[in-house]
Amino acid sequence: MNKKTEDQLVRLAFGDLTPEEATRLQAEAESHPDSARALDTYRRMKSELRSLADVPEDQLSKERLREAILTRGLQERPVKRSWSWLWMPTAAAAVAFGITFAKGHFIRPDAPLTASVLDSSVVKEPGDLGKINPFSAKPHQPSLDSVVPPEGTFEDETSNATVAMTDTPRRGSNMSRSRHGGREDSDVKEFLKDWADSMTAPKASNPEASGPQFDHVGGATPTVTGLRDPKDTMPPAGPAGETVMSASKPPIILIQPEKDSSTGARKATEVESASNVLVGG
């Protein structure tokens, strides 16, 4: 089952298709055991997510949420042995997707999972999360055009800072987009994504994929990995070997203090703009 089919099944489970499309896809799913099983899973997830809204505030925590999903959302079912490996990664990915996808539709704005609009004066350290009352969240006005996290104290529902980042448009993803910036929500989503990722096979990241990886579903990993040692300030002569994130940008000119004997001027070397040259500004 490919990703597109999965996506369609999720939409069907959460009621995001037109009646015609839903009928057609339902018929198609019923004719394929894998698709039927996945659809069933998603529908159960939907009901489980709905029930999560009833978790009292004082019991809401990342650990409890994880526990709730583990025990209530992903019980293993007997499947054909040859497809058993598909079950867990599919379910885990669906959980992560479903949480993000369905929240705006099925969870009340004042429900615990709603992103709290945080005051940055309150949240200064991770431990400050306990001070936040998730029930005090304001209803969001999702905007499909808004891509950027809110500015300032997180209380701005609409941000003037628009970021020209591309993003894979997802139906309903405006819900998560509007939540972007709520620390509690992003922590939960990030946790779920990490947990979901640990259950799935690693996917090859596509640097050319639209949008920053730290958007929406959980954001990027908290720690940035894979960086060149910042102390390595001297890039090799010629194009660097780093992944080219923006191949169309002109090179950066690194000017040495030494003179070029053939010209009498300082030496300049070109390095790819995507290479990790340290620059000051």
Add this chain to the structure above:
Amino acid sequence: MGGDLTEREQRVWKKIQPSVVYLLQGTTVSGTATLIDREGLFLADRAAFAGAEVEGRASDGNQVHFKLIATDDPTQFVLLKAETWNPAFANPVTVGDSEGSLLAVTSNGPIRAERNSKSGAYFGVLNNSSRRSMPLTEIRLENTQANLGGALLFSLDGQLVGALNATLEVPGGQSNLQNRGGGGFGGGAGRSQSDATTATTAKMQLIPQYGPGMMATGYSVSSKVLKRVVDGFVSPSHEVHHPTIGIICGNAIPLGALIDSVKDGSTASKAGLRKNDIIMAINGQAVQNQFDFIKVMSTQEVGANLKVTVKRDGLVQTIDVTVGSR
């Protein structure tokens, strides 16, 4: 000098020549300086001389003694003060912007040059502790006798548009045998290639040469930066104020500019930016890597207020930072 110049170029040279002084290291001309203030303030490249004082020779043949007044680290331009200077001798140059043909005043006199890119199309980083970046313009010019260091660049209207900060170092040296078909500044003259074999060189030497034979690619600060330098040097404080927030950054993965260090006392430090913060946007402009960062910073002015969107420990926030100066 200037024998190969066109009539127009010679007229331009004649106009600006009184404002240009050749700097001397002993009896050797080591660079050039140009008058930027009627009271005897001159602009030169730091690489043109060593020490805090230097002798020069004006266009009338008279010796001029200079003292180093100020140095602008990001651009490596210096301010020299002539000890005795007749204000009526020459007019200070004005800073302008021009595309296309230029006149480069080198240690051996003026030569033809050409601007190869729009002002600020490239960005350069000085390999020093500050790692300051600045917008650059690419220049093509004839390389004769290795005398290009600090060459002053004038438009054909007689305005100062740049100074050669550096030349591109390529494997095999800076020489490039021009396309023999056209002569002059033809499109065939590109950067020298490392695959210019000995056989090719020998073959080319047998062919009569037309036009410049040795081309160099160099970089000059943009006119905007040059004007900022000149304005700062002629100000009472002789200080140049480049916009900066006081950070050094590299690339974050997958996107963003990762702050490597924050200078103590800088506006970034005061605003709360920290090492390992990932800059995602500035004033709504996406910052996907350090190139975007310096590009955005190059358009800022001292005193401007920036809304810097950063990611720190998984939390995205926007921090107000005022652009300072250095």
